[in-house]
Amino acid sequence: MARYFSPISRFYLYRALVAEGFVYPIITIYALANGISLSMIGLATGSFFLGTLLGELPTGYLGDRIGRRNSLFVGATLLSVTHIGFAFTETATAYVGLYAFWGVAATFRSGSADAWLYDTLATTDATEQFTAYRGRASSIFYASAATTALVGGLLYEMAPSLPFLAAAIWTTLGAIVVATLPEPPVTERDDQFSISQAIAALSAIVSNRRLGTFVVLSALVLAVPETVEIFVQPMMQSMGIQPGLFGPTYALLMGAAALGSSQASRLREMIGTGRWFAIGPVVLAGALSIAVVFPVVAIPVFVFSRGYNTATETLATTFCNDQLVAHGRATALSGVSMVYAFVFFGARSTGGLLAAHSSPLLALAGFGVAVLVGVGVIHWRVSPFASAQAHREPTEITREQQ
Numbered sequence: 001m002a003r004y005f006s007p008i009s010r011f012y013l014y015r016a017l018v019a020e021g022f023v024y025p026i027i028t029i030y031a032l033a034n035g036i037s038l039s040m041i042g043l044a045t046g047s048f049f050l051g052t053l054l055g056e057l058p059t060g061y062l063g064d065r066i067g068r069r070n071s072l073f074v075g076a077t078l079l080s081v082t083h084i085g086f087a088f089t090e091t092a093t094a095y096v097g098l099y100a101f102w103g104v105a106a107t108f109r110s111g112s113a114d115a116w117l118y119d120t121l122a123t124t125d126a127t128e129q130f131t132a133y134r135g136r137a138s139s140i141f142y143a144s145a146a147t148t149a150l151v152g153g154l155l156y157e158m159a160p161s162l163p164f165l166a167a168a169i170w171t172t173l174g175a176i177v178v179a180t181l182p183e184p185p186v187t188e189r190d191d192q193f194s195i196s197q198a199i200a201a202l203s204a205i206v207s208n209r210r211l212g213t214f215v216v217l218s219a220l221v222l223a224v225p226e227t228v229e230i231f232v233q234p235m236m237q238s239m240g241i242q243p244g245l246f247g248p249t250y251a252l253l254m255g256a257a258a259l260g261s262s263q264a265s266r267l268r269e270m271i272g273t274g275r276w277f278a279i280g281p282v283v284l285a286g287a288l289s290i291a292v293v294f295p296v297v298a299i300p301v302f303v304f305s306r307g308y309n310t311a312t313e314t315l316a317t318t319f320c321n322d323q324l325v326a327h328g329r330a331t332a333l334s335g336v337s338m339v340y341a342f343v344f345f346g347a348r349s350t351g352g353l354l355a356a357h358s359s360p361l362l363a364l365a366g367f368g369v370a371v372l373v374g375v376g377v378i379h380w381r382v383s384p385f386a387s388a389q390a391h392r393e394p395t396e397i398t399r400e401q402q
């Protein structure tokens with residue numbers, strides 16, 4: 001395989017194979033069919049982020065210690081084990097535990113995938129193309145998820161466990177592909193990566209005011225579409241959409257995600273990252289508010305939210321990568337993901353409580369407006385998009401710490 005496909009092409013193939021679309025449209029109704037209550041499903045969803053919080057720093061450190069490729073291989077293998085577990089679980093306790101394990105498994109790729117791509121591009125001085133390459137990789141991921149979501153719905157009708165077994169096979173193939181990737185030259189010496197260097201890499205997020213402010217800002221902005229995700233299936237059921245149609249609906253959502261990711265580079269050129277993070281939250285909050293008055297537009301708003309989410313995530317990842325040096329990049333990016341996980345856990349928990357006392361759409365609209373206030377305060381107090389000279393040059397700060 002290595003002889004016929006470039007490393008970037010194999011990376012794209014890996015991203016396609018670790019898309020877990022088989023299980024996306026049916027995982028909630030699968031749990032309900034096993035007698036697991038909605039409250040326990042909410043706890044399980046939260047445990048995913050708790051697993052992420054616990055796993056981000058150790059796995060980010062391992063990504064710098066054992067290499068990006070090896071970290072991605074371990075992550076894909078653990079994802080396969082996770083889906084095999086879901087195929088045979090029947091208790092609420094096991095369901096919660098598997099979600100937490102799933103969160104830990106996902107952390108093996110959260111920082112290392114972006115770090116591998118950025119450092120690989122750095123070998124040819126092509127990091128300015130990171131947004132385009134990262135967007136294309138994410139687009140391929142979501143396109144694969146959309147296709148497999150359609151198949152997952154059909155497999156579920158044949159036997160409820162089949163989508164999980166299919167996902168396990170798919171991610172195992174992804175592990176095989178990622179094992180053929182070369183390790184970026186910058187990490188060939190990462191067997192010397194020490195705990196003190198890991199702390200220095202993480203401190204870049206705290207001591208670099210520009211980067212630290214942006215991480216908080218982007219976490220708040222992304223928290224709204226992340227919270228939207230937990231209400232998609234309940235809203236579809238309340239609108240009378242049958243479970244058999246969840247697959248096509250989720251395929252549409254994944255298609256929107258692929259489109260948003262693929263257009264991130266163009267958005268950066270046309271609008272700019274700063275303007276996007278100022279305008280985007282306003283548009284999403286407005287769309288959710290319209291859905292409160294006209295619930296018929298809820299599904300189109302959810303579709304928009306999906307595309308907005310991936311475009312914003314890609315732009316955020318690019319901004320963070322541009323502030324970091326290569327050695328310790330995976331550790332620092334895992335620190336960023338840890339902040340995201342903490343904010344997302346709080347957002348989903350709060351969103352669930354608000355929905356219980358009102359309605360999902362009203363809760364989402366209120367949450368969107370609240371985030372707007374937070375974003376406005378950050379832009380007013382310390383905008384991360386001001387000139388680099390006003391904050392000192394972030395790359396130099398990070399290098400001093402390394």
